[in-house]
Amino acid sequence: MSSQPERSANHLTLALPKGRILEDAISLLSRAGLPITMPEASRALRHEFPGVTVLELRNQDVPVYVDLGVADAGIVGKDVLIESGRAVYEPVDLRFAPCHLSLIREVGASGPIHRVGTKYPHVARQYLAEKGIPAEIVKLNGNIELATLTGLADAVIDLVQTGGTLRANNLQEVDVLFHSSARLIVNRAALKLRRERLRPLIARLRELVREES
Amino acid sequence: MLGVSSVPATISPSAPLLPDGTRDVLPDEWSQREYVRWSLSELFRAWGYQGVELPALEYASAAHPLDSRAFKLIDTGGQVLALRSEFTTALGRLVATRYPAGPFPLRLQYGGQLWLRAQTSELGRLREFTQVGAELIGVATVQSDIELLALARAALDRVGVKADLEVGFPGFVDAVLEDAGLSGAARDALHDAIDRKSGADIDLAATTYGLSSEVTGVLHRLTDLYGGNEVLDEAGRMAQGTRARAAVSHLRAVAQGGDLTLLFDLGVSRRYGYYTGMTFRAYVDGLNQPVLGGGRYQLANGLPGAGFAMGLERLVRALPPGLPPHPETVLALDLPALHAAQQAGLRAELAWTDNRLELKTYSALRGIRRWVQGRELTEVQA
Numbered sequence: 001m002s003s004q005p006e007r008s009a010n011h012l013t014l015a016l017p018k019g020r021i022l023e024d025a026i027s028l029l030s031r032a033g034l035p036i037t038m039p040e041a042s043r044a045l046r047h048e049f050p051g052v053t054v055l056e057l058r059n060q061d062v063p064v065y066v067d068l069g070v071a072d073a074g075i076v077g078k079d080v081l082i083e084s085g086r087a088v089y090e091p092v093d094l095r096f097a098p099c100h101l102s103l104i105r106e107v108g109a110s111g112p113i114h115r116v117g118t119k120y121p122h123v124a125r126q127y128l129a130e131k132g133i134p135a136e137i138v139k140l141n142g143n144i145e146l147a148t149l150t151g152l153a154d155a156v157i158d159l160v161q162t163g164g165t166l167r168a169n170n171l172q173e174v175d176v177l178f179h180s181s182a183r184l185i186v187n188r189a190a191l192k193l194r195r196e197r198l199r200p201l202i203a204r205l206r207e208l209v210r211e212e213s
Numbered sequence: 214m215l216g217v218s219s220v221p222a223t224i225s226p227s228a229p230l231l232p233d234g235t236r237d238v239l240p241d242e243w244s245q246r247e248y249v250r251w252s253l254s255e256l257f258r259a260w261g262y263q264g265v266e267l268p269a270l271e272y273a274s275a276a277h278p279l280d281s282r283a284f285k286l287i288d289t290g291g292q293v294l295a296l297r298s299e300f301t302t303a304l305g306r307l308v309a310t311r312y313p314a315g316p317f318p319l320r321l322q323y324g325g326q327l328w329l330r331a332q333t334s335e336l337g338r339l340r341e342f343t344q345v346g347a348e349l350i351g352v353a354t355v356q357s358d359i360e361l362l363a364l365a366r367a368a369l370d371r372v373g374v375k376a377d378l379e380v381g382f383p384g385f386v387d388a389v390l391e392d393a394g395l396s397g398a399a400r401d402a403l404h405d406a407i408d409r410k411s412g413a414d415i416d417l418a419a420t421t422y423g424l425s426s427e428v429t430g431v432l433h434r435l436t437d438l439y440g441g442n443e444v445l446d447e448a449g450r451m452a453q454g455t456r457a458r459a460a461v462s463h464l465r466a467v468a469q470g471g472d473l474t475l476l477f478d479l480g481v482s483r484r485y486g487y488y489t490g491m492t493f494r495a496y497v498d499g500l501n502q503p504v505l506g507g508g509r510y511q512l513a514n515g516l517p518g519a520g521f522a523m524g525l526e527r528l529v530r531a532l533p534p535g536l537p538p539h540p541e542t543v544l545a546l547d548l549p550a551l552h553a554a555q556q557a558g559l560r561a562e563l564a565w566t567d568n569r570l571e572l573k574t575y576s577a578l579r580g581i582r583r584w585v586q587g588r589e590l591t592e593v594q595a
Contacts, residue, residue: 009498068501068502069500069501069502070501072501078413087409088409089409089410089411090409090410090411090413090414091410091411091412091436092412092413093412093413093416181413183411183413186410187501188503189496189497189500189501189502189503190501191410191439192377192379192439192476192478192496193377193496193498193501195439195440199440206412
């Protein structure tokens, strides 16, 4: 906290995921009236704009920063938000970065599922419990599909965007857990404390999303 | 023979010093905590709230609202015990057994540690934490709601914490859902979506349960029902049935009778099955976390109750600098000087040796700038 520069009461701190979503997020927020631009490629992780600070984070960390109040608001995929289990407000579906989370198996696989590989252990545990599948969950961090192909797991729960990876690897979606897209999330206290800035921002984002879809 | 290792003994990483989510409190923070605790208990007492202490060990019960998250222990007789995880349930037990006939209203205050085993255990949430609070039992009037909001405001002012007080009414959301003809799983799902202000999840539920666009529109409006007094006007326009209308007129009476600056959020519906009336919390700028929370509920024996608890750890973080005031600490070279210094409002430590060099080194380390001697409190060269 000591490293924070002096800020006005209405200053907004935003948590945005680095990478692909960042560009879409910044473009949408600037069209919604925030004075922010895509930062120059640099090693800076915190970008200062008039009245707005942008924190560039790994997407899994966005709900953490917003829930614990270090950031007032952020943008993150619904998949990451559900996995985080964080109690934040999520007032706007921004509709970009669409994908869905699915149970995936090799084409033709029909045996019992004993082990599931996934980047989403919380979501997977809840889904398997609801379906009554007594499978063990293995937390993996990338190229999840390999787990079924190599026999590490009988199935995987992972994001599907176009389905290209699945087709190329002889895999198929057996079930869809939920559909995801980018969400505006807001800290519960910040929405009230900084409502003069956040309320109009939410309204403008809703209009933009409606116009553009 | 092998030489003795020059590596100092370290603590093995497999045996951490403290369990996750617990911490030591060191003197600076300790004095802030004691200051807050003392200030608040004095304030509550001035409003007629008598103090009670409650055991930290309780019988585990599936009916306890936090049972699944409480630490459990096994007693010598095999009974399952739980570490206290919140105060209201324990206070309800105390009221039912110790004050079955009142007199009501009964005003009680409490404070102490709480433990949650399954606190979302990532950084930033403690599993052992401290709350102080006050409960007003046996009455459910507009005046008693106003009293609690006024007491909450006074408590925040007393410790110099600038906060916004926000009032909600989970039963209002439930009444609007009921008036829209929703029940069962649909109602539960929508409570959850509305509490998270998730427009997308409201739309998802609308598709799943086949809701009309008119009903869906009403649900979306619930997520925008936050702000100042204007919220009550909007809620009044939305209220159809008697329950919803009663909730709004109750809140109007509270808002008008209290002369308090309040925020409202009528989209709050967390624990709507538990709270029977208003709920409220306090937000501190710069902390983005509530420092106070409470509401109206019903005790197990049917008595109405309402109250609030304040999180000590968060309050201390929100405390303005310079609180509590720190009197200077001096080094007293003899006992009469110690007493004289204390009478003059200073803190004094007694010299344990005549070795001036030793005392000088210690004084430098402790930041002690003055030495005193004798009944007359003479300053001597440090």
